[in-house]
Amino acid sequence: MTQPDLSMDAAVTALAGVDRPRDRDASETYARVWWSVLAEPGDGAAGELMARFGPEDALRIALSDVDDEWSSARSRWMPRADSGAVRRALDAARRAGARLLVPSDPRWPSRLHDLGTHAPHVLWLRGDPEPAESAPTDWHVAELELAL
Known part of the structure; x- marks a missing residue:
């Protein structure tokens, strides 16, 4: 598997036309998009890897061919490690x-x-969510719709 280009320029290009916080690191957001395609929701191994190394470095580790502590998780992730799936x-x-x-x-x-490590990597939503502190407790149930 070829490692994805997570440079700022590549991330900004890939995320063009997708509404995202402009003051956030595009490379991190793009890596999180990769993770949302790569790992099943609630995948604790993915969450642990991201917590230890950050989304970008965790993705590089996940897509490497090194035989390490992530090997069994990697076998779950590799079938989805496709830039075409991320683009789609x-x-x-x-x-x-x-x-x-x-x-x-x-x-x-x-x-x-x-x-914790089972939290989503990124949320895909439609509409304009209120800040979490002022939102109804179930706003995410009512307003979030997967874009996939």
Whole structure:
């Protein structure tokens, strides 16, 4: 597997036309998009890898061919390690008018942090969410729609 280009320029280009926080690191957001395609929701190994190394370095480790502690998880991730799948996810987000939310966004539902390593890597949503502190407790159930 060829490693994805996570440079700022490549990330900005890949994320063009997708609404995302402009003050956030595009490379991190792009790596999180890769993770949303690569790992199943709630994949604790992916969450642990990201917590230890950050989304970008974790992705490089996940897509390497090194025989290490991540080998069994890597066998789950590799079938989805396809830049075409990431591109299709972003194309779907553009068509749907989806927004991307990352954990550092003030609108991120704070209760998701309670999930620890099982928390989502990124949220794909439509509409304009309220900040988590003022939103109804179930806003994410009512307003989030997967863009995929």
